[in-house]
Amino acid sequence: MTALLNIEKLSMRFGGLFAVSEVDLHVHQGEIRGLIGPNGAGKTTILNVVNGIYRPTSGSIMFDAKKITGLSPHVITRLGVARTFQSIQAFQGLSVLENVMVARHTRSSVDFISTLLKTPRARREEAGIVDKAMASLRFVGLGDRKDFDAVNLPYGQKRLMEIARALATEPKILLLDEPTAGMNESETLPLIRLIRQIRDQGITIILIEHNMRLVMDLCDRISVFDFGVKIAEGTRMEIQDNPKVIEAYLGTGDRYASC
Amino acid sequence: MGLRKKILIAFLLLAAAMILPLFFKNSRYTLNLLNLAGIFIILTYSLNFTHGYLGLISIGQAGFFAIGAYVTAGLTMALGLPYFPALLLAGVASSIAGLLIGFPATRISGHYFVLITLGFGEIVRLIILNWKEVTNGTNGVNNIPAPTLGPWVFDTRFSYYYLVLFFVLLTLLVTLSLRCSKYGRSMLALKLGELVATVMGVNPLTNKLINFGLSAFFAGLSGGLYASYVGSISPEPFSVNLSVDVLTMLLVGGSGTIVGPAIGATFLVFLKEWLRFMKEYYMILYGAGIVLVMIFMPYGLVGLVHRIASRFQSPSD
Numbered sequence: 270m271t272a273l274l275n276i277e278k279l280s281m282r283f284g285g286l287f288a289v290s291e292v293d294l295h296v297h298q299g300e301i302r303g304l305i306g307p308n309g310a311g312k313t314t315i316l317n318v319v320n321g322i323y324r325p326t327s328g329s330i331m332f333d334a335k336k337i338t339g340l341s342p343h344v345i346t347r348l349g350v351a352r353t354f355q356s357i358q359a360f361q362g363l364s365v366l367e368n369v370m371v372a373r374h375t376r377s378s379v380d381f382i383s384t385l386l387k388t389p390r391a392r393r394e395e396a397g398i399v400d401k402a403m404a405s406l407r408f409v410g411l412g413d414r415k416d417f418d419a420v421n422l423p424y425g426q427k428r429l430m431e432i433a434r435a436l437a438t439e440p441k442i443l444l445l446d447e448p449t450a451g452m453n454e455s456e457t458l459p460l461i462r463l464i465r466q467i468r469d470q471g472i473t474i475i476l477i478e479h480n481m482r483l484v485m486d487l488c489d490r491i492s493v494f495d496f497g498v499k500i501a502e503g504t505r506m507e508i509q510d511n512p513k514v515i516e517a518y519l520g521t522g523d524r525y526a527s528c
Numbered sequence: 529m530g531l532r533k534k535i536l537i538a539f540l541l542l543a544a545a546m547i548l549p550l551f552f553k554n555s556r557y558t559l560n561l562l563n564l565a566g567i568f569i570i571l572t573y574s575l576n577f578t579h580g581y582l583g584l585i586s587i588g589q590a591g592f593f594a595i596g597a598y599v600t601a602g603l604t605m606a607l608g609l610p611y612f613p614a615l616l617l618a619g620v621a622s623s624i625a626g627l628l629i630g631f632p633a634t635r636i637s638g639h640y641f642v643l644i645t646l647g648f649g650e651i652v653r654l655i656i657l658n659w660k661e662v663t664n665g666t667n668g669v670n671n672i673p674a675p676t677l678g679p680w681v682f683d684t685r686f687s688y689y690y691l692v693l694f695f696v697l698l699t700l701l702v703t704l705s706l707r708c709s710k711y712g713r714s715m716l717a718l719k720l721g722e723l724v725a726t727v728m729g730v731n732p733l734t735n736k737l738i739n740f741g742l743s744a745f746f747a748g749l750s751g752g753l754y755a756s757y758v759g760s761i762s763p764e765p766f767s768v769n770l771s772v773d774v775l776t777m778l779l780v781g782g783s784g785t786i787v788g789p790a791i792g793a794t795f796l797v798f799l800k801e802w803l804r805f806m807k808e809y810y811m812i813l814y815g816a817g818i819v820l821v822m823i824f825m826p827y828g829l830v831g832l833v834h835r836i837a838s839r840f841q842s843p844s845d
Contacts, residue, residue: 320727346729360720363713371717374710375729381738384709385702391709398710438729 271334273298273473274319274442279328281314281497288314290497292328296442301464301474303488305481307517310494312477313355316444320352321345333441347375351440353431355447355477359419365430366415369402372437376401405433409463425456432463442473449480461487485509493517542697549689559685565797566692567754572777572789573699574746579775580784581712582739583719584637587771588629588645591652592744594766595622596751598656601669601761611675615752622748623741625652630740634733637722649771657763668762675756688757695753696790699746703786706742715739716784780821782828791829 272295281289289311296302304312317323319330321342330338337345346352351372360368377394384391406412409429414422422430428448435443445464449457457480464487468474478484484491485505493501493508495517501508508514552558575589596618603614629648633641656663663669674683675691682691706712714735717725726732755761773796781792799817803810825832 322723322727341731342723342726343729343731346727352727354724358721358724360717360725362720363716367713370710371713371725371730372728374714374731377710379710381711384711385705387705387709395710434728 272296273333275331277329280326281318281323282326287497292499294492296473296475298473300489301468301476301487303484303491304477305484305491306494311497312494313446316446346438349441351435351438352444353435353446353448355450357427359427361420363419365417365419366402368419368430369405369434369437370398372434373398373401375438402437405437409433425452440472443467445476447477449483545693549686553686556685559689561797561801563685563688563692563757565794566696567750568777568793568797569696569790570699570750571747571774572793573703574743575774575778576783576789577739577743579778581715581719582736585642586645587642587768587775588649589747589774590766590770591649592622592626592747593751594652594656595625596748597755597761598663600752601672601755604673618752619745619748623745626740626744627737630737634736649768653763653766666762668760670760672756672759692753695749711738776818780828782830785830788828788830
């Protein structure tokens with residue numbers, strides 16, 4: 270079986286620095302894949318390239334048997350790639366519901382003039398947008414927060430709203446960039462359950478995370494990065510004992526000793 | 529505020545707007561100001577689409593206004609078209625110009641976008657000034673006929689008020705409809721975080737182009753209303769000063785709000801008149817006022833009202 274996401278020899282250079290270098294990554298349908306590694310290892314850069322935010326220096330990305338390298342972000346989203354960000358990226362000033370509704374634009378088709386004139390078709394579509402957005406919000410447990418200004422949500426709920434927003438695009442794959450960053454233990458546990466539920470709906474997940482317990486708990490396979498290179502990959506047992514991984518995380522003592 | 533209350537207030541305001549000119553039936557001066565305010569309200573709403581929904585500052589709105597004015601004059605006088613089709617076509621022509629500058633402008637942001645719009649406004653003015661065969665240059669176009677619709681002729685200031693009011697309401701309805709539509713949401717999302725919006729599936733190019741087209745359409749419409757109202761047009765009033773005035777009206781009223789543009793335009797049209805006794809010194813006061821608004825009222829008069837109102841309400845959660 271071919272993988273849902275096939276990344277071949279992906280390199281991303283900023284000036285003279287290779288943020289990602291010759292990375293291969295194959296993520297299968299229904300899998301939860303963890304990307305781990307020290308800060309600056311190039312994990313977020315990989316997601317940004319998959320999303321089309323960056324155009325890779327070289328290499329190719331196949332998603333769902335389509336080449337998506339070089340496509341615009343909104344096109345890639347329509348093909349079924351959704352994303353949350355490391356830092357909160359709510360549309361502040363829009364309500365929680367509207368934040369999620371924005372993500373339905375890519376799944377709607379009524380033209381501008383009909384929308385403005387509120388034709389029956391446009392009304393039906395708008396009602397559908399509300400329904401789907403509400404379903405997403407209820408799924409993450411924010412159904413009762415729909416009318417809040419997104420600014421006023423507590424931190425953890427803002428993160429949940431962003432997951433709801435990403436799910437509202439109806440993705441085949443969901444890229445989660447440090448979903449628990451800044452969350453406390455009591456907020457993290459429900460999130461683990463939620464991520465499992467998302468996978469159980471058939472959505473493949475790529476997860477960047479520093480919380481090792483969560484990674485080990487959730488991920489089917491884990492890819493480890495250091496300085497833009499993939500240094501290890503496998504199940505949690507396989508990578509836990511990998512000497513390269515231990516070195517990247519703990520260091521060997523001579524890593525920064527230069528003179 | 530509940531929906532019912534909002535609708536009630538809207539109806540009361542509409543009724544007030546309908547009977548307002550009855551009080552000034554004998555004051556041609558006041559009626560003139562009201563009509564000009566109405567025309568500027570539409571122009572300010574046109575800029576509100578671009579600034580309020582995309583966060584982009586345009587100082588070329590006078591260009592679209594001028595296109596609307598000259599196309600309306602040309603179509604009614606040279607081609608003998610009835611007024612309302614001519615006005616619609618003027619809006620469309622202006623819209624096409626909006627799309628044309630939209631193509632380069634959507635690829636550019638920040639200061640460069642402002643410069644493109646500035647350049648556009650000046651180009652339009654210079655074309656009007658120099659294309660004498662069509663626009664009659666500095667002499668301008670005179671004796672533009674008053675709008676007629678069947679048996680009605682809008683040739684008095686009093687009757688023109690209702691014509692302008694109709695188009696103000698149309699503009700307002702479109703603004704409301706946009707705000708509650710998927711396009712309005714997408715545009716706001718682009719304003720609040722373009723990159724994130726794109727990753728959430730919003731196409732930045734089409735949404736911006738639609739926005740520019742819509743904005744230019746209403747600017748053209750107000751230009752057409754202006755041309756047949758004043759009866760003669762020349763390149764002079766369509767300068768960058770006008771564009772800056774409109775931007776000021778928008779910011780003073782409250783950009784991105786539903787009623788802000790109307791309040792800002794009306795306020796400044798009347799303020800300019802009240803400050804007329806100061807002759808050219810009024811610009812000093814006017815300028816200082818704008819600076820103060822920018823610093824202390826970032827959301828304009830509407831934002832100020834909201835702030836005061838929320839102070840009197842107990843905080844609710």
